Amino acid sequence: MLSWMAWTWPTAALFIGIFSAIGLLAFIEVRKPGGAERKGVLGLTTTRGDRLFIALLGSTYIFLAWLGFTDAQLWTPLGLALCWGTFCFWKV
Template identity: 65%
Template sequence: MRLWLFLLAFLSPSISAAQQAGWGNVGQQEEKGFSWTAPLWPDFWMAWTPATLAVFVGIFSAMAVITVLEIRRPGGDERRGALGLVTTRGDRLFISLLGSVYIFLGWMFFFGMPLWAPLGLAIAWGIFCFWKV
């Protein structure tokens, strides 16, 4: 019993110091502004953030545009490009998306954040792919 009272008396100052230092608010949510990495739906099985949503919306929008172009002008618009490959619209979309992934991964490996420069490089790569490949 005395040991318990001794421990309580010994730990009481540290408990109150922790409360004053802000540890009493650890489990409470703070109101924050917009964040690209904050989950949109915290209880969902997949961590959808605004950044992942933007990427998927962009990819599916590009696929919708390619589908509309294929319906209007069937045949895939085949041509031989700068790489010596015979490519269709879908092939060029795939090459541009794959190249964009490598651009971003390489930039993250060598330079890190921010990612505005590789975004410009990826857009230029996509234009090049649809123009010359």
């Protein structure tokens, strides 16, 4: 059924993680509506969804730059991406 794409466990984990984050944000939005808008260090007024999008987009760029400039393993950009995501939800 899904033979058109080479599904691997890391690919499945990525999609499960993204959809879980979206589900968690939806759950939080139902419990505490309003999106928790705030103005962060980048000068943007953002909601939780905006911060998730910025974190995912930045993480993608971190991994693409890592893959473009080096052949080393992906543990370092994973750590950088987690730090970036934490920064986005904490300060952006």
